[in-house]
Amino acid sequence: MPDLLIDTFGPDARVRFDETTDAGRTGALAALETFYAALNQRDLDTLVRVWPADPLAQLNNPVGGILRGTEAIADLYDKVFHGRVRLTVTFGDIVEYLGADHAVFAGRETAEYAVDDGPAVPITFRTTRYLRYHEGRWLQFHHHGSVDDPEALAAYQAAVRGEPTTA
Template identity: 30%
Template sequence: MTTIFTTPEDAEEAFYDAISRADLDALMSVWSEDEEIVCIHPTGQRLCGHAGVRESWRNIFEGNARFRVHLKHSMRWKGVLHAVHNVVEMLYLGNDPTPHGPILSTNIYQRGANGWRLLLRHTSSGNEDASDDDAGAAGAATHTLH
């Protein structure tokens, strides 16, 4: 049975939860059924389609200890059919309390018959000197597009 994500935030929460559990099937269930999905990892590699995206995450999960992602400085824009979330990710590997990052990520969600799904994810390495004050007052902003 397909999970219906009623908001882009629900889809994003499920995505990061799947990462923390290294659950490839749960992670892929968040992605759009559209074959034209795109994932760009911090290495700069552009992956298109389910097979390429799935294989890349399989390799990440197999090659690393479990990790979790803490989000900060979320900026969100939401329209009727699309939502864009730009976040700063801090990675925690295994039981190591030292964060790795920041990683700058843009996640684009699309609303369809099965709710909100991830359509595109683009990540890149961020500035190691980024502080909590860098985002300013707009760091947690939420916008609605009409």
């Protein structure tokens, strides 16, 4: 049975990488929280550690499209982390589907981004993250994120790509 989580993972998330070795729910949640800590702290090394060294690890998102392999995923996040956009993300409204060696977390990311020192622009993403217990720890094998609002999506894509934006 799925469970609705009351937890959210955002700018106050903690790096709990050592706990990802727990084969149960605690380890899966530790991997999820570690991802959001790394994302919000712009910590590429930690972010990459929650993805497997697998050519079929996949990230589907509005900026990168479909990317496979940890190297391609890391390259995208490196560009975001070192670009002009400052992003903060909170994952909430999460439904958890937990199995013996896999977990799916589906919910909504509420985010804000700013270009350089400009005003914060809100944006929301529908998000699904698939994690597996693999080689002694929980790792994220798949992420899908999408934006409902086409105008918000276009403005966000332009900002990340460094194009002029009215946002």
